[in-house]
Amino acid sequence: MAKDTKQRILEASLEIFARDGYGGTNLKDIADSVGLVKSGIYKHFSGKEEIWNEAIDMMERYYQANMKARSTSMKIPQSTDELRQMTMGMINFTLHDEKVILTRRILTQEQFRSEKIRELANRHFVYDLAGLFAGVFSAMMEQGTIKRCDAHTLALAYTAPVSVLIRLCDRSPEKEKEAAETIRRFVEMFIDQYGVKENRP
Numbered sequence: 001m002a003k004d005t006k007q008r009i010l011e012a013s014l015e016i017f018a019r020d021g022y023g024g025t026n027l028k029d030i031a032d033s034v035g036l037v038k039s040g041i042y043k044h045f046s047g048k049e050e051i052w053n054e055a056i057d058m059m060e061r062y063y064q065a066n067m068k069a070r071s072t073s074m075k076i077p078q079s080t081d082e083l084r085q086m087t088m089g090m091i092n093f094t095l096h097d098e099k100v101i102l103t104r105r106i107l108t109q110e111q112f113r114s115e116k117i118r119e120l121a122n123r124h125f126v127y128d129l130a131g132l133f134a135g136v137f138s139a140m141m142e143q144g145t146i147k148r149c150d151a152h153t154l155a156l157a158y159t160a161p162v163s164v165l166i167r168l169c170d171r172s173p174e175k176e177k178e179a180a181e182t183i184r185r186f187v188e189m190f191i192d193q194y195g196v197k198e199n200r201p
Helices: 002-020 027-033 048-073 081-095 098-110 115-143 151-171 173-194
Strands: none
Touching: 002 048, 002 098, 027 048, 048 098, 048 115, 081 098, 081 115, 081 151, 081 173, 098 115, 098 151, 098 173, 115 151, 151 173
C-alpha cells in the first residue's frame, strides 16, 4: 500500500509540476491531489526536492523505455511510403501520449532552472530524435531509397520543423489539426525532394 501511495504521489506531482512549474508547486497541492494531509507526504519523501528528483527519474524511465521499444521494433523503411507511415505514427504517439506531453511541458518550463533538465531537454528535443532518423536515413541511402547526403544534417532538417510544430500543439492544443496537416505537407515535400523517384510508391 505504501508503494502504491508513493507512486500516486509521483504521478500526481508530475501533472502539478507540468502545470505550475517547480517554483509554483507546493507540498499541499501534491498532498491534496492524492487525498493526503501535507504531513502524510513526509512518510514517503523528505520534501519537494526529493519528489521532484524521483518524479523526473520516473518520467525519464518511461520516455527511454518507449523510445527504445519504438526504435528496436521499428523496421528500416523500404520505401518513402513506409517512411511517411513511420513518421506519422511516431507523431501521433508523441502528440497523444499523456506522459510524453507532460515530459515536454516540464522540460520546456524547467530547462533554464536545472542543468539536469537542460541536458534532458537537449536529448529529447534534439539529439535522440535526430540520432534515430540519422540511422534511418543512412540505411535508406544504402538501399537507394533516398538521395545520398549527410545523414545527420538531413535528420536535423527533417526533425526540427516537426518538433517546432509539436511544441506548438503543446502550447495551443486547438491548433493540433492545423499543425498535423502542416507536418503531413512537410513530410510530402521532404519525400519529393529527397526520395529516389524509382522507389516512390
